[in-house]
Amino acid sequence: MQVALDDYVRGAVVVTDLVNTAPEVWPHKGDLLDAPAALGRFLAEHRVRYPEEPTAGDLDAVRELRGALRELLESDDAAHVAERAAELVARGGVGPALSHVVGERWDWCVRSRPDARPADLLALVTAIGLLGTLRTLGHTRFRECASPTCAGLFVDTSRAGRRRYCEPAVCGNRINVANHRARRRADPGTD
């Protein structure tokens, strides 16, 4: 697998989606990566090619990476983020190299290590997303979801940079938020 250095938007999507599979984000849904098969589906949906079925060990390693990525999205130290993300690139990838795209054009890329496991591949893809966003759009694009019902985080790669929700269709849905507030009014002990 190779990851184009220009295509940080792809990695930013994977960071957001991976971090938001964690059980603390939407407690009523639990851990969305609850089995190796769920990890297999996550990899396929995000075009991270891995030729085998992920194992329980792979799942543990990906959950650990997920925690590390959450910590990076929450960090207010951009230099720390840059440093850690560079380590994650090196964990999964070697390079940079050039890949031939079309005609005369070449693109910068990082190639995955031949022995890379799913967590290493995800480290590579997500870290390129973090580094590219940091460089191109700035550290303010790492954000917390504005929904009161959700502990999600996201990387905003939109042009205008005004995204507010980790999953706009769900967390930005006024009916969901109104229902949540009504429930809290009825029973302030729940959240």
Ligand SMILES: [Zn+2]
């Ligand atoms: Zn959210």
